[in-house]
Amino acid sequence: MAQRTQRRARRTQDFGSLYKGREGQWSWIAHRVTGVAIILFLFAHVVDTALVGWGPDAYNKVVRVYQNPIVGLLELGLVAAVIYHALNGLRIMVIDFWPKASDWNRQLIYGTTGVFLAGMLPITIIMLKHILKEHF
């Protein structure tokens, strides 16, 4: 009955101005960017954790490389990415399971962004303090 409908290819040129989508478009882009950032971290994380298979020395040696302020800032970025991705993901799930919520999508985006920023404020202070104490 229902076969996969193969539609004609419609390659178009990449020419023109940026589409000015609103909050929804930007939250979607942020969701993608944070998602990719997190998965890249996971690749590195799988590798460094697996190093323990070569014994604690190997592991410690590699993990010590992480102990510098730049990685500290990257960690802060990672926390931000995870929190944003989680909160925005919850918003998407609400809209998925309760279509009526899409009437308030913009408000929901402002809500999740607000919670995100409120959460990031103390986290940033704590982590920056830690970086300063460790390295300077």
Place this chain on the structure above:
Amino acid sequence: MKPEPWWDEFTIEAEPTDRLLDALHYVKWYKDGTLALRRSCAHGICGSDAMLINGRNALACKVLVKEVAPKVTVEPIRGLPVLKDLIVDMEPFFEGYKAILPFLINADDPPDRERLQSPEDRARFDDTTKCILCAACTTSCPIFWGDEQYIGPAAIVNAHRFIFDSRDQGAEERLEILSDQSGVFRCRTTFNCTEACPRGIKVTKAIQEVKRAVMFRRF
């Protein structure tokens, strides 16, 4: 061989209450007769003149000059092959529309009079009956630009119009088509479609209702 795309600039005078379509007419009639654009009704109902206006999809006949003056950028809608200037090949768009069987399916013998329906049943799909197939929603969708196979918001809106119609019996078939990997679940809820619809259809909401119908086979 197609020439490279380019921008052209025209300076014209217009009343603030003129429509952008009037301004485009002026360009075509008095400045550059080769300018190609589609329009028919000029009153926001035929769906011919969806364009990318200052970075957002809209109907040129529903945008007033005062909303965009002094400088406006008009581009063809995105994600469909440009044929000339503001005219795109709408065929891939209509293929998606046709794929969802946009007609009443009912195997029962035709009744002597209308197929009756309660006001509540009618209200279920009222919003999606408003579609004029202008493609403003579909060509505002980042997923549609990137995925050549994605059926697009407009097709889903029109599927919604029949899936939730109590007189129709083709919902199962349509849901099967839309559960395909190029179907309704490609939607990432960016809401660009809802913002772009010149008829004010809550497009994303309709898509979400169809997603639910696919998941729970409830409609």
